[in-house]
Structure formats: C-alpha cells, structure tokens
Amino acid sequence: MSGTSDEDAIRDLVRTVEEGWNAGSGERFAAPFAEDSDYVIVYGTHAKGRAMIADGHQQIFDTIYAGSNNTFTVEDVRFFRPDVALAHVHHVLRFHQEAGAQEAEARSTWVLTKEDGRWSVAAFQNTAIVPFEGPPGRP
C-alpha cells in the first residue's frame, strides 16, 4: 500500500518544517504545506493557505519566538490510502520571556496527500499539552 520511500518523504517534510522554525523563516516553515492547506494553530485560530501560514509564522519568529528552538519528534505515520497519510508530531518549544527560559509542549496532527508524485501537508492542527484539570482553554 505504501513504500518506505513515502514514509521517508513525509518524515523529510516534517523535518523541513522544523528547520524552518529554527531558522526563523516563515517561508521555509510553510514550504511543505499545500497552497490551500488548512492550519489550526495552537490558539484555535484557523489559518487558510500556505501564504497565511508563512506570514503568520514570520510574525511570531520575529517577535515572541525570536531565538526560540522547536524540537519535532514524529510519533507515528499511517496511510489511509497509498496517497493519503496521517502523522502525529510531538513538539518541545524552548523560548525566552522576561521571566526567563520557558518550555512548552504541543502535539499536532498532520494530514498529507501525494499529488503528482509529491507529498505535501493538506491539513494540520496543533494543541498545547497541558495538565488534565479544569475546563479546556483554562488550564
């Protein structure tokens, strides 16, 4: 149903997004996303399309996450179809605030499709990992 080369391509694509973050480049971060990709950010807002993903990330790379480091770990990759896959990624973000060094964890779902022999991210959603107590959104 799916060759190792497909999974390798997907893992490479995740690595490109990670490298884009750590280089502070919104354009590089967004390159693996499809032009019409759906991206739900960690605050629950829905960004539509690669250009918006690039611009939005460039803004945070230049401000609150300037100099930050984000480690991406692929937790699993599975194939719904030979050309449609799902991946989960665990993120550890290290950044600086006035209060000092901070660390935040998140988990993301990636939907990837292969069009004309090339994989891209068709949809993505990110969620902060927070203690399971109290209502959602008020950790």
Next chain:
Amino acid sequence: MSGTSDEDAIRDLVRTVEEGWNAGSGERFAAPFAEDSDYVIVYGTHAKGRAMIADGHQQIFDTIYAGSNNTFTVEDVRFFRPDVALAHVHHVLRFHQEAGAQEAEARSTWVLTKEDGRWSVAAFQNTAIVPFEGPPGRP
C-alpha cells in the same frame, strides 16, 4: 468527485457525536469513530481507538461535564479524495462549575474516510480557542 450524499453523511456523523455529548453517552459519542481512530483531545493527549474515546468521554460526562451542553457547528467540508474528507467544527461548550456557569470554545479538525460504502472518523484533533497572547499552553 463527491456527491452531496457524502457530505450529508459526514454532517450526520458530526451531529451524532454532538448528540452523544449532549446525551452524556460515551458510547454514542464514539460510535462514528473508526475502531482504530486517532483522537487528540483538547489537553493534547492522544487517545487511540473507539473504545478509549468512549471510555474517556464517559468519565468526563459523569464528572466535570455532567449536565453540560456542547453545540457543534460544521465550518467546512472538503474532499481530498472521493473517499477521504476533511471537516472543521466549531464547539461552544456550556457547563457548570462551583464558580457558576462557564462557556468554552474550541475548534476541531476531522479526517473522515469511507470504507465499504460507510463514512467514519479516522482522525480527530481538538484545540481550545484562547486569546492570542503569551506562549501556547499558557493562555
């Protein structure tokens, strides 16, 4: 590529999940999910499989969200393949705490696949909608 009946089936399935929440039934809530479905909850934890989704939700329906009401609004449905679709849903959860009535908003990504003529939820992720300020997970 996809008939209206497919989108109708997907919208019905979302409604079933909503009704399951409002009936306080973990089993009914989880029924539209595939047996091996991936479910990333609003706290970032990854639940695997329909049984875990049912059990986990029954626990919150019986405790912190007893008597709560959750309104699901389908924001969009699009088809990556005739038998693979993506949907976004906006949630407004009303519940009670010691402090009184509370309301929380969230947004979810749904990946749906059609197997043997029947749609189910193959993957799901939920994220609290919180003000865009401060780092993720520390709204």
